[in-house]
Amino acid sequence: MARQRTRSKVHEAVLSLACESRVGTLTMEGVAARAGVSKQTLYRTWPSTGAILFDALLARSADEGGDVVVPDSGNLATDLEGLAVATIAELTDPTQEPLLRAVTAEIQSNEGLAAQFREMLLAPQLHGISDRLRRGGVTDPDGIAELFVAPIFHRWLLRSRPFDAAWVATHVARVLRASSVS
């Protein structure tokens, strides 16, 4: 296992590289050079750049408290809209988007990473949302949470159409209609 000092340097390096350069440009050699670490040190701990990046994201998320915070103002529609706006902001944040796209691309060809991603980043978020829905009286909170999140991801992943406030409002309205809550 790598020492904490080394891990930090590597995390810092991989995040800065992933931000500044194009996705897919991430290389073990580049990370090693940026981190001032030998390649062997990387290989001792991580099998791929995807793994390093993911580890770095996890560590950062842990540092920042990491818990998904779903607002609860009592008004479900308002809360969902706020959540959508926050999610969209995170997905399109210039310092985050390249990282997330890199991880997404990696997931397509790496089942192990996909599983980790699901369990450690995706599941907590969905649980937070479905908890809020349950508190709002939704009878099928898991399904509705998916119905709420998927179109946002879909637009982002396939870069299909822009996100604007009108769409968010309409989307939330549709989701609430599906949830059988007046």
Next chain:
Amino acid sequence: MARQRTRSKVHEAVLSLACESRVGTLTMEGVAARAGVSKQTLYRTWPSTGAILFDALLARSADEGGDVVVPDSGNLATDLEGLAVATIAELTDPTQEPLLRAVTAEIQSNEGLAAQFREMLLAPQLHGISDRLRRGGVTDPDGIAELFVAPIFHRWLLRSRPFDAAWVATHVARVLRASSVS
């Protein structure tokens, strides 16, 4: 640019390679060797393996008629369920899945390819669905089409949960509830 005979050989090669080997293993050299074509011939026409793969998919889709066929039995729920099952079958078809995942990964880092993908493969499908919804009396067919398609893609892309008949039925029910159609 490239002569038709050459294009065909290359399409055949890239499809067979994408199927049999792991995604991301596609290389220009490999395609050239399999197609019995020189590397320069590839580079003269396509800038990347992603572009070749996409071109091959387009050509195949054109060969096969290519039109998205949405069933119309009069019963919207039945039709949507059939459509979902067909889409899921296509996404998880062992000869298709590696190709689609490769293209999806490529899209994350290639805006141009993403645009082509949206316009030539995704848009027709969504239009087909929203047309069917409109005929079914849905007032917001585009939004509902997205609500219908996105969770299917979401589960497939993030490999989040398996597809089964029960989920399909529930999903269709949710979408119909959101569409304000009794």
Next chain:
Amino acid sequence: MARQRTRSKVHEAVLSLACESRVGTLTMEGVAARAGVSKQTLYRTWPSTGAILFDALLARSADEGGDVVVPDSGNLATDLEGLAVATIAELTDPTQEPLLRAVTAEIQSNEGLAAQFREMLLAPQLHGISDRLRRGGVTDPDGIAELFVAPIFHRWLLRSRPFDAAWVATHVARVLRASSVS
């Protein structure tokens, strides 16, 4: 056989390219492009860049009259010195040197070209010199001509030492001593 117009364009192109760029950079494609001629037109007439270059040199030498002119002032030493200076000037002329070095390098790996070079460019020069020596009463004009020319070439080919007036004078004196002429 290539038409005269084509030959001229090609000769012009190859000479200009050989001058301006580094030796060994001459390529069939480059010559074809510069001459505004298709590659096939080149290959129909010449087997290699060396052959083109040599043909161009021959043509130019024919255009300019091409005969080797050995001065005959009555004083053999003076004439040889003048000849040495003229030869050195030609060898080190910036517009000639790259061409001659290119041909020389080509000769090392191309016996056919070497033979042509000997017969069409080298032999006339040596004959001119040995004629002058014979008129000067030298008993072994061919051998002495070689003794005169070889060190000049040697210094040029191996870039061994600079040419200066003092060396030329000494060299001519040595050669005359060897020629048994007082």
Next chain:
Amino acid sequence: MARQRTRSKVHEAVLSLACESRVGTLTMEGVAARAGVSKQTLYRTWPSTGAILFDALLARSADEGGDVVVPDSGNLATDLEGLAVATIAELTDPTQEPLLRAVTAEIQSNEGLAAQFREMLLAPQLHGISDRLRRGGVTDPDGIAELFVAPIFHRWLLRSRPFDAAWVATHVARVLRASSVS
């Protein structure tokens, strides 16, 4: 840079290739394959096939003691004839000639290599000869050494005329006449 084991493998490979195949056929890929070495290993240490070949020749010359041995029997004419015969034998040795021609061709377009060649291989030889001439009472040993060596090189380089015993004898006689030694 390169480890000794690697250097040896590369030297061996380049010498065998230079001997068996035509000059100018030497390629970095070929040498790498023959030596069982990756291309990068070659490029890390040598910039061109010429440099490798030259390095190999130097190493071999160092291994074999490498000193130029000029015979000294007391009779200058006899010694020079022996030296000429030995030099000619070396230049026309089937296992040496391709190497030397390759290096000669390379020198035409590579000033750095030319300088190395002059200092490490040519200069020692000329010094050996001029030393012998000085011991023989020649007043201008350097100039005469050049006068002796140049025509031999000239004939070899330009493949002008064959070497035979009669020519060698005449040549030595001419040189000695030029040297002002009875």
Next chain:
DNA sequence: TCTTAACCGAGACGGTACGTCCGGTCTTTTT
């Protein structure tokens, strides 16, 4: 004058080699 055959440009094509980059492994040296 009208063929008709050679010449020509354009450039796709299968190749070989280029010189670079990176993936992983292994050795050497430093700390």
Next chain:
DNA sequence: AAAAAGACCGGACGTACCGTCTCGGTTAAGA
């Protein structure tokens, strides 16, 4: 003992030319 430094093999990258090969268009004869 762990780490940096980096040499090493393998293999793909994207480019430059190679020499061959159709394609149409254009000249320049001979019929």
